[in-house]
């Protein structure tokens with residue numbers, strides 16, 4: 001698609017890359033006020049943000065040098081949105097679009113300005129990230145904390161604090177008091193002890209992301225200059241998946257932007273709220289509308305799923321929201337037979353074999369690739385992988401557990417790390433034939449990293465020569481894909497040296513803190529080695545690295561925001577949904593998220609060996625109400 005660098009008049013602007021937007025979406029794209037958009041799956045909420053970015057950047061409604069900040073919940077969602085904007089906008093425009101996760105945004109603030117925090121709350125610059133769990137809080141409250149001073153309470157008072165809610169209610173439940181809690185309750189005293197212990201009493205400071213969010217909010221509350229810099233920088237703020245916003249994130253946004261002229265667009269779907277366990281607010285949209293005077297604008301189309309799937313989705317949606325309005329499918333059904341079914345199997349092994357066969361047959365019948373399918377599970381993907389993987393490998397299509405760990409990083413996250421993407425682009429250029437598009441990708445990335453002006457043709461020509469010489473040398477030095485970790489690591493280091501470690505850190509400040517760059521490089525090297533088994537050629541190794549020919553296996557949580565031709569949900573049983581009774585709404589929302597990832601087909605599988613299906617009878621009932629049939633397969 002042709003993208004223009006010149007400015008477009010607002011009245012001449014047209015959606016880029018899609019035929020049309022529905023009336024409300026177009027209204028939001030062009031709006032100049034705060035908006036909350038609550039719309040169902042596949043309504044084009046993320047697309048709307050990409051279009052709005054194009055509109056604001058191309059028409060000058062977001063005037064240079066001001067920028068747009070887009071905050072997503074997942075790394076790949078942030079990357080995906082940035083990619084959509086890059087596709088739709090000239091690079092001069094796209095360069096003013098910052099897409100990141102909440103965690104990255106808050107961490108960036110602490111890394112840049114954290115030393116301006118008052119001493120009580122100031123982490124050491126080389127702080128490390130921790131991910132504490134319930135067990136850690138129990139250990140802290142029962143053993144590490146000690147006895148409170150008499151005016152606060154007794155050891156028994158501390159023991160009465162529920163471990164489960166210590167983090168969300170006390171540790172990060174409210175904005176941090178600048179001078180500490182003046183007359184602390186036992187829980188506040190415990191929270192303060194926790195903060196002090198992890199900020200000041202270890203060999204390093206250790207912080208969780210929720211703690212970083214709270215520190216970032218305090219930082220901006222007490223440093224008007226840093227806060228004003230953000231207000232001036234960003235003319236517009238986008239928030240995707242807003243239904244999953246935590247109080248910490250909301251407070252941070254409020255501290256920075258409330259009462260300013262930054263225009264905020266928040267999109268989401270309450271029916272897809274599946275992060276309450278991770279501290280999502282009960283109803284962030286209502287808070288946002290009230291605080292920021294946002295106008296609520298619904299969307300009615302579904303651009304993802306076939307009419308038959310949209311019909312079933314609506315029955316599920318009504319279980320979550322009785323007022324849900326039936327969306328209009330804007331696509332057509334392309335498959336023969338039922339769009340949704342429940343398949344019963346006698347053993348997990350017969351299930352695995354049959355699923356692999358079906359996927360192979362469907363790929364042929366509909367000219368699909370492996371990444372048009374997804375195997376979804378509720379949790380513990382690696383346990384399912386043990387049985388599924390051999391069957392899929394035997395059928396000639398490897399599975400890939402996206403939640404698997406490579407070193408200290410989850411595979412899904414590694415692949416969207418900027419430095420991993422750069423390494424793959426340079427290797428593709430150096431080691432594969434017909435690498436034209438990788439040439440453009442590498443050149444554009446280096447122009448940005450090396451700070452070359454878009455109109456500096458001399459510097460661009462020099463860059464092209466250097467890149468050309470470098471990839472030739474890389475190809476000569478490493479003719480084969482690596483066979484040892486040492487070689488794999490030296491490939492990775494070689495490329496980083498060419499690009500310039502300092503330049504990468506300058507462009508991505510997170511790499512400059514806490515040894516993160518080395519962790520990513522180490523994971524990249526490990527994954528490159530794992531992808532290079534059996535002396536395979538470089539191009540195949542890189543395909544494996546990126547999972548081009550593999551079927552993704554992931555949990556529902558990881559599938560948020562993604563879409564596939566066919567969704568196969570493995571294990572619709574009480575075992576997988578063991579916590580169903582504890583939070584039926586959130587579990588049903590998870591079920592809804594899984595179902596709505598599909599464009600054409602959803603298959604649920606059941607195998608009695610894994611568990612009964614009485615506790616989740618309501619889910620089965622919803623499917624039955626929608627006319628979905630249960631079929632005994634093998």
Ligand SMILES: Nc1ncnc2c1ncn2[C@@H]1O[C@H](COP(=O)(O)OP(=O)(O)OP(=O)(O)O)[C@@H](O)[C@H]1O
Pocket residue numbers: 018019020021022039040041042043044045046047048269272303304560561562563596
């Ligand atoms: N106006 C449009 N015309 C054609 N296709 C569109 C349009 N808007 C979105 N799409 C396509 O529809 C699909 C769903 O869009 P998108 O991912 O933006 O939906 P969403 O509302 O964010 O979904 P979810 O909440 O389920 O993640 C994508 O493939 C997108 O490219």
